[in-house]
Amino acid sequence: MKNVKCLVSKFKEMFSKNPLIIRSPGRINLIGEHTDYNEGFVLPAAIDKNIFFVISPRDDKKCLLYAADLNDDFEFDLNNFCKSEKVWPNYLIGVVDQLKKSKLEIQGFNCVFGGDIPIGAGLSSSAAIEAGLAFALNEIFELNIEKINLVKLSQRAENEFVGVQCGIMDQFINIFGKENKVLKLDCRTLEFEYYPFELNDLQIVLCDTQVKHSLASGKYNARRTQCEEGVRILRKFNNKIHTLRDVDLEFLNSHRSELDPTIFKRCKYVLNENSRVDASCRDLENGDFISFGRRMYESHEGLRYEYEVSCKELDTLAEIASNHEAVLGARMMGGGFGGCTINLVKKDGLEDFKEKIEKKYFAHFGKSIKFYITRIESGTSIISEFEMNRISNC
Numbered sequence: 001m002k003n004v005k006c007l008v009s010k011f012k013e014m015f016s017k018n019p020l021i022i023r024s025p026g027r028i029n030l031i032g033e034h035t036d037y038n039e040g041f042v043l044p045a046a047i048d049k050n051i052f053f054v055i056s057p058r059d060d061k062k063c064l065l066y067a068a069d070l071n072d073d074f075e076f077d078l079n080n081f082c083k084s085e086k087v088w089p090n091y092l093i094g095v096v097d098q099l100k101k102s103k104l105e106i107q108g109f110n111c112v113f114g115g116d117i118p119i120g121a122g123l124s125s126s127a128a129i130e131a132g133l134a135f136a137l138n139e140i141f142e143l144n145i146e147k148i149n150l151v152k153l154s155q156r157a158e159n160e161f162v163g164v165q166c167g168i169m170d171q172f173i174n175i176f177g178k179e180n181k182v183l184k185l186d187c188r189t190l191e192f193e194y195y196p197f198e199l200n201d202l203q204i205v206l207c208d209t210q211v212k213h214s215l216a217s218g219k220y221n222a223r224r225t226q227c228e229e230g231v232r233i234l235r236k237f238n239n240k241i242h243t244l245r246d247v248d249l250e251f252l253n254s255h256r257s258e259l260d261p262t263i264f265k266r267c268k269y270v271l272n273e274n275s276r277v278d279a280s281c282r283d284l285e286n287g288d289f290i291s292f293g294r295r296m297y298e299s300h301e302g303l304r305y306e307y308e309v310s311c312k313e314l315d316t317l318a319e320i321a322s323n324h325e326a327v328l329g330a331r332m333m334g335g336g337f338g339g340c341t342i343n344l345v346k347k348d349g350l351e352d353f354k355e356k357i358e359k360k361y362f363a364h365f366g367k368s369i370k371f372y373i374t375r376i377e378s379g380t381s382i383i384s385e386f387e388m389n390r391i392s393n394c
C-alpha cells in the first residue's frame, strides 16, 4: 500500500461512494509485558504506523471487505456468518459479532483497508484492525459507544472470535493513545495516566527479527494458564487472592515450595515487572532515561529466563544493544517468540548502532533485520479532508 489515498482510489473504483477514512495505529510498549491479563500495569504508546479504513454504510446486510495489502477480498452477511477459514477476516467479523451480541443494530458496509503495520512483528496489527473497525462502525452507524466500551468490545472480538486470550493493553492504547505521551494503565481498575515521553536527543528504534510470532500458536495462552494455576494454588492460603495483582513477593516466596518451579518463575516475573512499571514512571517524572533504560534490560532478562517468551534472535539483539554505548535500554516487546526489540538510542549514535546490529545479526543468523524508527502518535481517529489534502497523491 503506497498511502491512504491509494486506498481511497481503490474504494471509489470498487464502490463509487464517498467514504469515511479512519487511521488506526500500531503500538509499542515501553515496559510492563505479560502483565495486562494478570491485572497489572503496562506502559504503551500508539505509534506512526497505521492501518487505514476506508468505509461506508450499505442499505442491505452485506459486508464487503477488501484487504489491499493482501489483494484479497471477503464477503459475509450480517444475518448469517461464521468463522472464516481464512485468518484475516476473523479480526473484522469478530467485531461485528460483538456488536450483534451487544444488540447494536447495524447495516452492511463496504470497507477497503490496508497500511504499514508489519504483521507478526509485535506491533499489534490485530488490535489496530479490531479497534479501528469498531471505531469506524461506531461512527458510520452513530452507535454512541463510549471509548472504553470500544476497547472492551475489540478485546472480546479477539478473545472470543479469533481465540487469543489477549489482555486489554493493545486495544486500550489504540483508542486512548496521545501524541508524545506514554500511558500507564492499571489493567485491574482501567484507571490510566499519561506520562510525557519527550525524547530530545533519543530515538525509539524497533529492531525486527523477522521471526514471525503468532499469538494464536498457543504459547501465549499457555502462559496465561500458568499464571492462573499459580493463583489457584496461592488462593488456598489466602482466599482474597483473585489474580497475581493480589500477591506480593514476600507471600509468593513463602509459598515457593507449594508451587511447581516453572509456575513460581512465571509469577515472580509478573510481580517484578509490575514494580518495574511503577519505578519506570518515577524515572520519567525525574527525566531519568538512564535508569528507565536499565529497567528495560531487567525486563528483558525476566522475559528471557523467568517468563521464557523470548527467542535466540531477540536475546542476541538485546545483548548487542546492551554493549553499544548509544543505547540506554533494550528489550523484547509484545507477546514474544519473535517480533521486535524496542531500543532507546541516542540520536548521534543511531547510524553506528544500526550498522553494528545489521552486521552482527547477519553474522549470527544469516538473515537481515529491519529497523523502524518510531514516533509516538495519537490513538485511532478520523482523517479529515484537511489532513487528506496534505497527503501526496497515490
Ligand code: GLA
Pocket: 032, 033, 034, 035, 036, 037, 124, 166, 167, 168, 169, 170, 215, 334, 335, 336
Ligand atoms: C500481546 C497481547 C497483549 C499483551 C502482550 C504482552 O500483545 O495482545 O494483551 O498481553 O502481548 O504484554
